[in-house]
């Protein structure tokens with residue numbers, strides 16, 4: 538059997554552990570990290586994300602094929618972009634001024650486009666950001682299930698988008714590919730699919746009807 542891609546999930550708050558659990562369930566080796574000492578999350582990881590390896594962020598990233606950013610956007614600005622050089626990065630973050638504060642670079646545009654510009658040495662795909670963490674876990678369904686829901690996957694690099702679409706599919710969602718990070722603005726807060734869990738036809742219709750997809 539071919540070995541599945543190794544994930545590093547940065548962030549062990551609400552979203553990170555759910556993403557890690559879904560990836561483990563899908564058969565991927567997963568490491569999880571915060572900004573601090575992995576010993577601090579060793580016990581909770583064992584209890585809440587059995588099978589995940591708590592590591593220092595740099596070690597988790599070094600060992601990973603795919604790095605998932607599940608940290609508050611204002612904390613993302615602390616990350617040295619060099620750490621993620623050459624990596625396929627899933628941006629699962631959202632700009633949330635109420636908790637992030639006002640972050641000038643992220644005001645009025647696509648947050649993942651700013652993330653991608655900052656991570657110029659990485660390939661950035663926007664995914665796993667638009668479904669709340671409770672639902673993200675509860676709404677998974679196997680491929681072909683009549684009530685399977687959709688999840689958006691946006692990026693400029695078709696091979697990277699395809700790889701993350703496979704991951705999303707294995708996690709239990711119908712991936713809907715969007716051909717650029719700009720098109721992926723529909724996935725962010727204020728967009729037509731943010732915070733909703735839709736079937737693929739509903740998702741595609743919502744995206745099609747949204748003015749953002751025409752720009």
Ligand SMILES: NC(=O)c1ccc[n+]([C@@H]2O[C@H](COP(=O)([O-])OP(=O)(O)OC[C@H]3O[C@@H](n4cnc5c(N)ncnc54)[C@H](OP(=O)(O)O)[C@@H]3O)[C@@H](O)[C@H]2O)c1
Nearest residue numbers: 548549550551552571572607608609612630631666669670
């Ligand atoms: N909550 C949801 O339902 C949901 C769903 C999808 C996407 N998202 C998005 O995911 C992001 C995180 O949300 P959340 O609700 O999970 O936040 P949260 O509960 O506040 O957790 C944030 C986590 O990020 C870690 N962290 C901060 N800086 C880090 C760094 N430089 N390297 C590694 N880890 C770091 C924190 O640990 P330390 O402070 O100990 O470092 C903490 O474990 C947000 O952008 C949010 O919009 C959230």
